[in-house]
Amino acid sequence: xxxxxxxxxxxxxxxxxxxxxxxxxxxxxxxxxxxxxxxxxxxxxxxxxxxxxxxxxxxxxxxxxxxxxxxxxxxxxxxxxxxxxxxxxxxxxxxxxxxxxxxxxxxxxxxxxxxxxxxxxxxxxxxxxxxxxxxxxxxxxxxxxxxxxxxxxxxxxxxxxxxxxxxxxxxxxxxxxxxxxxxxxxxxxxxxxxxxxxxxxxxxxxxxxxxxxxxxxxxxxxxxxxxxxxxxxxxxxxxxxxxxxxxxxxxxxxxxxxxxx
Amino acid sequence: xxxxxxxxxxxxxxxxxxxxxxxxxxxxxxxxxxxxxxxxxxxxxxxxxxxxxxxxxxxxxxxxxxxxxxxxxxxxxxxxxxxxxxxxxxxxxxxxxxxxxxxxxxxxxxxxxxxxxxxxxxxxxxxxxxxxxxxxxxxxxxxxxxxxxxxxxxxxxxxxxxxxxxxxxxxxxxxxxxxxxxxxxxxxxxxxxxxxxxxxxxxxxxxxxxxxxxxxxxxxxxxxxxxxxxxxxxxxxxxxxxxxxxxxxxxxxxxxxxxxxxxxxxxxxxxxxxxxxxxxxxxxxxxxxxxxxxxxxxxxxxxxxxxxxxxxxxxxxxxxxxxxxxxxxxxxxxxxxxxxxxxxxxxxxxxxxxxxxxxxxxxxxxxxxxxxxxxxxxxxxxxxxxxxxxxxxxxxxxxxxxxxxxxxxxxxxxxxxxxxxxxxxxxxxxxx
Numbered sequence: 001x002x003x004x005x006x007x008x009x010x011x012x013x014x015x016x017x018x019x020x021x022x023x024x025x026x027x028x029x030x031x032x033x034x035x036x037x038x039x040x041x042x043x044x045x046x047x048x049x050x051x052x053x054x055x056x057x058x059x060x061x062x063x064x065x066x067x068x069x070x071x072x073x074x075x076x077x078x079x080x081x082x083x084x085x086x087x088x089x090x091x092x093x094x095x096x097x098x099x100x101x102x103x104x105x106x107x108x109x110x111x112x113x114x115x116x117x118x119x120x121x122x123x124x125x126x127x128x129x130x131x132x133x134x135x136x137x138x139x140x141x142x143x144x145x146x147x148x149x150x151x152x153x154x155x156x157x158x159x160x161x162x163x164x165x166x167x168x169x170x171x172x173x174x175x176x177x178x179x180x181x182x183x184x185x186x187x188x189x190x191x192x193x194x195x196x197x198x199x200x201x202x203x204x205x206x207x208x209x210x211x212x213x214x215x216x217x218x219x220x221x222x223x224x225x226x227x228x229x230x231x232x233x234x235x236x237x238x239x240x241x242x243x244x245x246x247x248x249x250x251x252x253x254x255x256x257x258x259x260x261x
Numbered sequence: 262x263x264x265x266x267x268x269x270x271x272x273x274x275x276x277x278x279x280x281x282x283x284x285x286x287x288x289x290x291x292x293x294x295x296x297x298x299x300x301x302x303x304x305x306x307x308x309x310x311x312x313x314x315x316x317x318x319x320x321x322x323x324x325x326x327x328x329x330x331x332x333x334x335x336x337x338x339x340x341x342x343x344x345x346x347x348x349x350x351x352x353x354x355x356x357x358x359x360x361x362x363x364x365x366x367x368x369x370x371x372x373x374x375x376x377x378x379x380x381x382x383x384x385x386x387x388x389x390x391x392x393x394x395x396x397x398x399x400x401x402x403x404x405x406x407x408x409x410x411x412x413x414x415x416x417x418x419x420x421x422x423x424x425x426x427x428x429x430x431x432x433x434x435x436x437x438x439x440x441x442x443x444x445x446x447x448x449x450x451x452x453x454x455x456x457x458x459x460x461x462x463x464x465x466x467x468x469x470x471x472x473x474x475x476x477x478x479x480x481x482x483x484x485x486x487x488x489x490x491x492x493x494x495x496x497x498x499x500x501x502x503x504x505x506x507x508x509x510x511x512x513x514x515x516x517x518x519x520x521x522x523x524x525x526x527x528x529x530x531x532x533x534x535x536x537x538x539x540x541x542x543x544x545x546x547x548x549x550x551x552x553x554x555x556x557x558x559x560x561x562x563x564x565x566x567x568x569x570x571x572x573x574x575x576x577x578x579x580x581x582x583x584x585x586x587x588x589x590x591x592x593x594x595x596x597x598x599x600x601x602x603x604x605x606x607x608x609x610x611x612x613x614x615x616x617x618x619x620x621x622x623x624x625x626x627x628x629x630x631x632x633x634x635x636x637x638x639x640x641x642x643x644x645x646x647x648x649x650x651x652x653x654x655x656x657x658x659x660x661x662x663x664x665x666x667x668x669x670x671x672x673x674x675x676x677x678x679x680x681x682x683x684x685x686x687x688x689x690x691x692x693x
Binding site: 015016017018019020021022023024026027041047050066067070095096097099100103107108109111112113119121125141142197198200201203204205206209211239243244 | 303304305306308309310312313314315318321322325326327328329331372376386387388389390410418419420421422424425427431432433595678
């Protein structure tokens with residue numbers, strides 16, 4: 001590894017986001033201190049005014065690409081970094097700000113800014129992987145800090161990282177929750193979304209709204225027909241799927257077909 | 262620095278703030294003649310994509326504007342929708358909301374005053390560097406912050422983008438014993454909160470005095486957090502719905518941002534220092550004792566002293582959580598519902614960084630047809646720039662490197678949450 005004293009040089013970058021995933025990194029606090037002898041935090045602007053230029057061993061990217069500047073920045077990050085990890089649902093799937101991707105951009109601009117022509121923004125908010133090769137992605141809105149720490153530790157020990165992405169239902173069952181869809185008829189995205197949050201929404205008596213993004217090989221069409229049986233209209237179903245992680249490819253592809261039908 | 266020099270201070274990217282911004286100060290003939298707080302945080306268009314979504318989604322969706330104060334967004338959106346539908350939330354439910362909300366004040370304030378702001382006064386680049394010489398301060402701060410996070414986590418499932426809250430209350434009933442972890446560690450956390458406040462009161466904070474307009478909610482019986490009338494130190498007082506009528510929203514030729522001033526054109530400050538100066542009589546007596554014991558008397562006189570307001574509010578919030586947990590009795594139902602109808606309303610809550618305004622119009626099916634959100638940081642940009650002019654003497658007598666540090670600290674005084682200030686992408690003020 002390339003840092004001072006053989007330390008791994010870690011950098012944290014922010015693109016279009018709410019800074020919530022960086023909070024998770026800060027919250028690692030003592031866990032981060034525990035690996036402090038192995039890691040040099042070379043760039044983390046929210047935490048420190050001391051920064052040093054690349055090359056970096058590991059770059060963590062929070063946020064989606066939504067401006068021309070960010071489109072250039074990610075290319076530079078890629079050039080400077082050995083391993084690039086997308087952190088959170090924005091970086092992995094385009095995030096909540098990708099909800100504008102479904103709308104006419106000129107209209108969107110006019111609804112927020114009186115002088116729309118002064119705003120430098122791309123029409124679409126996109127995952128980092130649309131612009132550069134991403135070595136690994138950990139989704140979540142916000143990212144689960146323990147999942148992130150586990151991935152980091154694997155990267156630091158030179159392993160190819162892995163974290164499980166079965167459906168939320170699995171995690172919910174392991175937690176011993178009563179199924180909100182079966183018991184209350186509450187529409188829940190759990191059957192197609194990935195585990196990782198701790199099945200929080202069903203634990204609080206409500207359906208999942210998909211903030212961690214899709215599981216591996218999701219079946220949105222099956223879930224949509226279940227929602228239809230529950231009495232939801234097509235518009236309501238589309239709206240539910242088109243949420244925090246609605247721009248994730250499998251969901252997006254399904255929605256484009258579903259809304260045309 | 263000698264009186265007739267001309268030079269520039271440019272900070273391309275501010276560190277230890279939430280989000281992306283820079284600052285540019287031009288000094289000409291020994292006077293500051295140009296200040297630009299440059300916000301390049303990308304716009305995310307929440308007001309646009311909220312249109313067409315259900316009123317029930319507003320809390321969860323707008324929470325994503327800010328990862329530091331998501332609960333403030335949840336509360337403002339919920340309260341606005343409740344006003345539209347005529348939902349009266351009973352005290353038992355508001356007790357739970359306040360416990361979590363105070364948890365968020367603690368989490369956000371400690372992050373700022375201990376880890377991001379205190380290093381400025383002690384001359385360290387980061388909290389990590391500060392930790393070597395002040396390990397107890399940093400450790401106590403971490404413990405208090407975790408406790409604040411725990412309050413949100415118990416009620417909302419997680420501190421960032423909690424899922425437990427909804428329009429009308431909470432998604433599920435909270436049993437009294439679920440709050441026990443908070444009362445168990447209360448005494449220890451209260452002591453740590455006191456230590457943190459004393460540490461902050463000992464910091465070398467500039468004593469200069471200048472004219473400030475401060476504006477916040479004004480509490481009736483309680484230090485304001487969830488509701489109240491809006492007031493300022495010019496003697497104005499008006500209901501929350503009238504905020505927009507009392508301020509000007511501008512997008513000028515020299516500015517690429519919406520920013521806000523009072524309708525008489527003056528810049529104003531919102532946030533801890535405003536709440537503190539306008540509501541000092543309502544802060545916990547224990548907090549007053551410590552402040553006054555250290556010779557600190559309100560009003561605070563400059564924005565550097567906002568760090569005192571943050572540490573004082575942190576202890577106040579700890580004490581409030583202790584009291585509210587004690588007081589809590591389980592409500593009959595976790596949330597209140599009402600039939601959907603078309604309507605329009607606005608609500609203001611006190612986010613950690615100040616007044617957060619949400620304004621919605623919904624149709625008869627409960628779909629949002631209009632949304633406007635004014636976050637605290639956007640309201641503070643005008644005051645931030647004027648501050649740099651006000652502390653000009655402080656800046657100009659220092660060598661350039663130190664002068665740059667003072668400029669950065671002056672911005673950091675506001676704990677700017679640039680991610681929040683979604684309206685603003687670039688702001689320039691040119692003074693003749």
